[in-house]
Amino acid sequence: MPQKKSITAKDIRHLAWLAKLDLSKKEEETFRSQLSKILEYFSKIDEANTEGLPPTFHVVEQYNIFREDEPCQFPSDLVLQNPPKKKGRFIKAARIV
């Protein structure tokens, strides 16, 4: 049986840092317990016997789906309607690092 691993407050803080989120102490606890439950639920998978089975990376049995190298200009102004912050044609993003 695989070991049950519970999520610690430290794990939550690290995940929040990776996702660039600021969490309050209360939120930390909320997400810690919620994520623990999700992991617990998924741990059911560990009970399945996979002895001798090759690992599966893709669920659809499809291979070699390619497209030809033919360019096509999409109307980029349409795409530029979506980002919330812009400066001229640049998209504005929060500074990270």
Add this chain to the structure above:
Amino acid sequence: MAVKTVKIGLEVHCQLTSLKSKLFCSCPTDYRGKPPNTNICPVCMGEPGTLPVLNKEALRSAIMIALALHSDISRFTYFTRKNYFYPDMAKNFQISQYDGVGGAPLAKGGYVVLNNGKTVRIRRIQLEEDPARLIYEGSIDTAPSALVDYNRHGIALVEIVTEPDMSSPEEARLFLQKLRSILEHLGVFDGELEGAMRCDANISLEGGVRVEIKNISSYKEVERALMFEITRQSNLLSRGIKIARETRFWDERRRITVSLRTKETEEDYRYFPEPDLPPIVLTDEFLDDVKRKLPMLPDERRRVFVEKYGVSEQNADVLVSDKALADFFEKCLKHYDKAQELSSLLVGDFLAQLHSLNMSIRDVKVSPSQIAKLLKLLDDKVLTGLSAKTVLREMIATGEDPESIIQKKELHRISSRDMLTELVDQVFTMNPKAVEDALVNEKAIHFLVGQVMRMTRGKADPTLVREIVEEKLGKIEPNRVG
């Protein structure tokens, strides 16, 4: 300070510049010089409901590279998501490949032989998408936000990772030069394009630890960045300070490396197989087909230049290190068959003039047949070697015929004995001290010959001038002795 053993490994990113569309969408690749966010679409911008589809030609090009680098190509390969929050990827992950548990990069192993004979081993080769370009308003340290241009985002990139086999910054440069030449010979890459080849380097000194340097923007910068890092690390070591195992950033403007203080570890990228792209199965037939169609590579071409054309090894090395130069050489060869003379002109005066004019071989206006004409004029002794440099410079800059330049600048070789004798007489009168020296010292003869060359701005036939000078000295000598 004692020189310490240095180990350098490179992680090179090369854009597949000959492709017309991006790696996973149909956006055009001609983003250079275009207004920001012009070559973007819902796929490369990662909008919900869109599906990436692999560019077949990108896969083929990457396989060509793997074959050329003697790498072992995986018969089964797929893409991996590399997750991180940084605005250079619109999706918050990069579609890449992974050489760890659950990953299968395109190829592993391989090697490149440098011009100095050293073999640099390749660790892996993989396909991935290029990130966007970020611009900071003001300084990177103080800017409140970043401006993002996604034009470059999604361009096909081949990542080539070496083993730490290079032992000096110079070898790192040699590696990149060789790699560039190989990729250009394959026809998948143009190193002349700004930002087409970028790299990260890791470097460790004996008694230190591995430090990674990111953001090296060109093969010209790599030597500089590594030199700086060697100096920094050996200073620390000689003062007994421990070197931190860290990632540093090459600041091109200040020419220093700065610590990035990153807290991310490999597992933080949460690599997992890209579910939107089905795996790739490569058959022997397909690989054999690509292999058969591989063009001639620099090492083979060098051998042809030496063995078939009779070019010296040194000249051949220089010629094949730049595909455009090697191509130009072969075009000239159609008009002029003394290959060694031709190669010497190209790797010597021709490259020197290009350099001083700050031009690339791709910008030259001179045609191969004009280069051949110049060499024939030299053979026919119409002009001197010195004047040929002047003519060549003009030819490169303007594309004018050598004959008309010679005419215009009156650069015909002066080989009239009478005219030169007159000039030698003048030089003897003006430099009595040098004449005296010349009688006892062979070297002073050069000075006298040089004076005549100067008076004629290099047009005098130097052999004839020397002959006249020696004759004249011979006539003086008996007088003095007697």
